[in-house]
Amino acid sequence: MADWVEACAVGDVEEEDVIRFDHGGRTFAIYRSPDDEFFATDGFCTHEKAHLADGLVMDDIIECPKHNGRFNYKTGQAKGAPVCVNLQTYPVKVEAGKVIIQI
């Protein structure tokens, strides 16, 4: 049974940006889209172990800071070389000003 875990406050993530969230020995990335929706994915790029939270959010794309691999953070889809493996995404809800993800 997956757990809902509080990741951060709404105000912790700027619009069109991403932050890192560590929980239970795992790392996640929490995104706030330009239209003010929240999303969550695994925190590391599937190509090589780089923190996506150091990357750049452009529209619905997160670009990895190491090799510029791109994913759609809403669907997890890898958008081409050098990333070939999709990113795991997680359900997100916002309650009482908190961003909560199901992991």
Added chain:
Amino acid sequence: MAGTIKRDYSLVGESTRRAIETGLASAEWYHTDVPRKAMKELMQRSDGPAIRDTIIWIAAILGSAAGGIYFWGTWWCVPFFFVYGVLYGSSSDSRWHECGHGTAFRTRWMNDVVYQIASFMLMRNPVTWRWSHARHHTDTIIVGRDAEIAVMRPPDLLRAALAFTGILDFRYSLPALVRQALGKLAPDEKSYVPEMELHKAVIAARWHVAIYIATIALALTMRSWVPLVLIGVPRLYGTWHMVLTGLLQHIGLADNVVDHRLNSRTVYMNPISRFIYWNMNYHVEHHMFPMVPYHALPKLHELIKHDLPEPNPSMWHAYREVWPVLLRQLKYEDYFLKRDLPPTARPYRGEFHEVNMSAAAE
């Protein structure tokens, strides 16, 4: 002098095994602290600068080609082909590089189109080279891992000199494209290109080879050298500027370290070279933060230079610095130029650096 372990530059050999074993492969690299807000601003993409530069680039290519053709058969064609050659055989490298990173333009297809054109100009397979460059960023100048080490140790000075003519690269690149077009990828290439991408490398090589065959056929039909002087051969006579600037990126500096401040070089250059090279003279900055587009690198340099070694004030200064190091490496391949960090700079992962420091210039 510590005992020298012979370097094995293949990507599937003894040095590869050692790099993986010691944790040099796919290591965590040093980054200067930059506030997220500042880094976000620096990383921002924009089509404007690259569109402007690409229009200038293409206009200059077409103009110099037209001049060369117009004056063909007279000495007046030489300056036009001199310019054309550099635009074709040298500035294509920086366009290939920046568009390969996807940072030159904000719009993805623009990066992709310029990347494909520049790859063709350079006789580089756009698929294998994309992956080799990813490896270069993961394992910069890690022996046995990095596929893009320009001058290996001990240095072959004749090879380095011939690189300016493009002859050696031409002799490697063209047969490599033909081999790949026949469906054969080398073990080194297979070590960094994922299996699911291999077929794309073969298809790309076939396109390149087909265009070269068409160019040769056109030259034969026209009974003229002009098609070849315009397509393919500029890789020989126009490559010198790419080598002049590109060699300085890492030559003579430490290998097998995980700190770009110690194995990469920032060199101040004149505006023409910076246009041709698209600001890759800020090479420490580029390696540390590959997400920052070429047009923002001068700003990044200003922001983090307090934490970096002093940049070389000119190419001439950098080559004067490198030359005695290369000569000494002929006898002692462990020798290298130790980069001094500013007193306030943070040191990083001394266990890797100390091994090499015993052989360094003091």
